[in-house]
Amino acid sequence: MYTFLVNPGSRSGLGQTVWNTLEQYLKENEISYQVFFTKYQRHASKLAAHLCADPSLETLIVLGGDGTLNEVIDGISDLSGITLGYIPIGSSNDFARSMGLSRDPLTALKHILKPSRFAYLNIGVTEYETDSKPYCRRRFAVSSGLGFDAAVCHQVIVSPLKRFLNKLHLGKLSYVGVALSQIFTMTPCDMHIRLTELSGDTEEILFHKVYFAAAMNQRTEGGGFRFCPKADPSDDILDVIVVEGFPKAVILMLLPTAFKGWHVFFKGIHTYQCKKATFTSPKPLAVHTDGEPVYLKREITCSLEPEKIRLILS
Numbered sequence: 526m527y528t529f530l531v532n533p534g535s536r537s538g539l540g541q542t543v544w545n546t547l548e549q550y551l552k553e554n555e556i557s558y559q560v561f562f563t564k565y566q567r568h569a570s571k572l573a574a575h576l577c578a579d580p581s582l583e584t585l586i587v588l589g590g591d592g593t594l595n596e597v598i599d600g601i602s603d604l605s606g607i608t609l610g611y612i613p614i615g616s617s618n619d620f621a622r623s624m625g626l627s628r629d630p631l632t633a634l635k636h637i638l639k640p641s642r643f644a645y646l647n648i649g650v651t652e653y654e655t656d657s658k659p660y661c662r663r664r665f666a667v668s669s670g671l672g673f674d675a676a677v678c679h680q681v682i683v684s685p686l687k688r689f690l691n692k693l694h695l696g697k698l699s700y701v702g703v704a705l706s707q708i709f710t711m712t713p714c715d716m717h718i719r720l721t722e723l724s725g726d727t728e729e730i731l732f733h734k735v736y737f738a739a740a741m742n743q744r745t746e747g748g749g750f751r752f753c754p755k756a757d758p759s760d761d762i763l764d765v766i767v768v769e770g771f772p773k774a775v776i777l778m779l780l781p782t783a784f785k786g787w788h789v790f791f792k793g794i795h796t797y798q799c800k801k802a803t804f805t806s807p808k809p810l811a812v813h814t815d816g817e818p819v820y821l822k823r824e825i826t827c828s829l830e831p832e833k834i835r836l837i838l839s
C-alpha cells in the first residue's frame with residue numbers, strides 16, 4: 526500500500542488536478558494506496574507526524590511545492606526511518622531542481638513506484654526564540670535565512686500576484702516582481718555571524734549593510750538562484766551566503782548572475798562552509814525556512830540534523 530500526502534492547493538489548485546490524473550493511473554494499474562489531503566497551513570506537519578508514527582509505513586509520497594515538503598519534513602520524528610517520494614508541483618521547485626527530480630508528475634510517480642536510485646539527504650534545522658517560548662525549531666530541506674530573501678518569501682505569500690501568475694504557469698515570476706519592490710524598500714543592516722567551522726573552531730565575523738544571509742542545504746533557492754553553488758545536500762556540510770555592501774542598483778544587476786552561480790565572483794558576496802551558523806542582527810528581520818515565513822527574528826541558529834533521510838531519485 527502506498528501512502529500519499531497531497532496539498533491540493535499547491536500552485537493555485539494544480540495540486541488537486543495533478544492528483545486526479547495520478548489517482549486515475551493508480552486505479553487503472555490496480556495499485557493500492559491511501560491519500561491524505563492538507564486542509565490548512567502546517568497541516569502537512571501534523572499528518573506526517575501521525576503517519577510516520579505507524580511503524581509499518583516505509584515510504585511517504587508527497588505531492589506539493591517546496592512549502593509542503595518543508596512542512597512534511599518538519600513533522601517526521603525519525604528521519605532515518607522513512608523513505609521519501611516527492612512529486613513536485615510548486616512554483617519555485619528548488620528542491621526538485623537541485624535534486625534533479627522529474628518535474629513531470631506521471632514520470633515522478635513511476636520512479637517512486639519502481640525506485641532504482643536513492644539519495645541520503647541532510648536536513649537543516651533553524652533554532653530561534655519567540656516571546657512565549659525560549660526554544661523553537663523548524664527544519665529545512667533547501668535553505669533558511671534572514672533579510673531580503675526571507676522578506677521576499679513573506680511578501681510573496683501574502684501577495685495576490687503569485688496566485689495570479691500561478692494561474693498563467695508563471696508563478697516563478699512572482700518572486701522576481703516582489704524581489705524588485707523589496708530591493709527598493711529595504712534598508713540593509715549590520716549583521717554578526719558566528720560560524721562553527723568544519724574543523725570545530727569558531728569564527729566571528731561582523732558584516733555591514735547586509736541584504737541577506739542564508740544557510741543552504743541545496744544549491745538554489747527562490748526559484749533557481751544558485752546562491753551556494755558548492756552546496757551538496759549529502760555532504761554533512763552547511764553552506765552559507767552573506768550579501769553585503771552593494772548599492773541597490775548594483776544588486777539588481779547582480780541578482781540575475783546568481784541563476785548561473787556567477788555572483789560569487791563579486792566583492793561583497795561571501796560564501797562559507799560550516800557545521801553551524803548563528804546570525805544576529807541589531808533589528809528583527811524576516812526569516813524563512815524553505816520559503817515558509819518564520820516571522821521576524823533578531824537571531825537564528827542553523828545547523829544540520831544528525832540523521833539523514835532517504836529520497837527516491839528515480
Ligand SMILES: Nc1ncnc2c1ncn2[C@@H]1O[C@H](COP(=O)(O)OP(=O)(O)OP(=O)(O)O)[C@@H](O)[C@H]1O
Binds near residue numbers: 566589596614615
Ligand atoms: N488546503 C490548503 N489550503 C491552503 N493552503 C494550504 C493548504 N494545504 C497547505 N497549504 C499551504 O500551502 C503552502 C505551500 O504550498 P506549496 O509549497 O505546496 O505550493 P506553492 O506555494 O505553489 O509552491 P512553492 O513553495 O514551490 O512556491 C504552505 O504554506 C501550506 O501551509
